[in-house]
Amino acid sequence: MSRFANRRLQTLTPYVPGEQPRDRRYIKLNTNESPYPPTAAVAKAAAEAAAGLQLYCDPECTALTAKLAEVLGVAPTQVLCGNGSDESLNFAFMAFCDASTPAVFADITYGFYSVFAELHGVGADIVPLREDFSLSVDDYIGKKGTIFIANPNAPTGLALPRSEIERLLVSDPTRLVVIDEAYVDFGGESCIPLIDRYENLLVVGTFSKSRSLAGGRLGFAVGNEALIADLRTIKYSTNPYNINSLTAAAGLATLGEEEVSRARCREIMATRAWTTEQLQALGFTVLPSSTNFLFAKAPRIGGGELYLALKEKGILVRHFNKERISDFVRITIGTREQMERFLFAVKEIVS
Ligand SMILES: *Cc1c(COP(=O)(O)O)cnc(C)c1O
Secondary structure (H helix, E strand, C coil): CCCCCCHHHHHCCCCCCCCCCCCCCCEECCCCCCCCCCCHHHHHHHHHHHCCCCCCCCCCCHHHHHHHHHHHCCCHHHEEEECHHHHHHHHHHHHHCECCECEEEECCCCCHHHHHHHHCCCCEEEECCCCCCCCCHHHCCCCCCEEEEECCCCCCCCCCCHHHHHHHHHHCCCCCEEEECCCHHHCCCCCHHHCCCCCCEEEEEECCCCCCCHHHCCEEEEECHHHHHHHHHHHHHHCCCCCCHHHHHHHHHHHCCHHHHHHHHHHHHHHHHHHHHHHHHCCCEECCCCCCEEEEECCCCCHHHHHHHHHHCCEECECCCCCCCCCEEEEECCCHHHHHHHHHHHHHHHC
16 A cells, blocks of 8 residues: 555455456356357447547447437436446445445445445445345335345345335335346346336446446446436546447447347356256255356355365356355356356365
């Protein structure tokens, strides 16, 4: 740390992304990316956009925003694109939390929430998940602050029905609820259809998981016009050109092929069901997943041990050395062939 670091930086613990090693080729099941590359049409759109890189990109992302709004069934004024949903979440922390409006979130959830809370010096009111890792809306009903819920949750993979989120929204219309739907396309129920009914609802989504665009960095926030206008003020106060032209073109082309993305999600969900059965047959505990990953506990060996043994065999999964979940690993669902190789390695390790 330099001698110039300010007080907040001196105590800040940054987010730790899943490893992206370059030393050898791994089967990457550690960061919940799609195993399927962007289609030829998406790659072509990005390549064509490259010809105009001498110009600044459109700060309004006009074409992309219009198409995204159409796909989501909302008005363009109800959507704001972000540089990954990480940026959309960051904007939400900046806009809707402060010292007297803490962020309220689960003890086991997306790691960035606590980082953003620290970064922006807002309080964090941490609500433990239940013993079985389920999230009970009842634990949030009386809470003051801005609630952040990943639904489906990560790394547990568990989902809440929309009706439960609605119960939370109704319980206090003066309190904002942010629903992070990074994994909703793998079997969750989106809250986007509720945005016209509840002005205290903001939904955040991403192209990283279900739309094969993690490296493009494209996310979005959806909510009523006033909430989106607030986020827009933050965007124009930090980074007006937050979506580069290549990503805007790739995102627009991706939305032109929604059926491809949906078919890929169905494929992943089928592979997820098959992998779950196989792991259970080997004695694993596997939480029921509504995402593109499994959260699983091996018989006899710990999560850290399994992670290392798999890495040795060229397979990366994610292990969180954290209270309550250190016995588990998070396994991204890849292609059927990748999962066959994963299971082959797992069998060697646990038997
Ligand atoms: C992956 C993930 C995100 C962030 O994704 P981006 O790549 O920044 O869009 C946000 N929330 C959760 C719960 C995630 O797992």
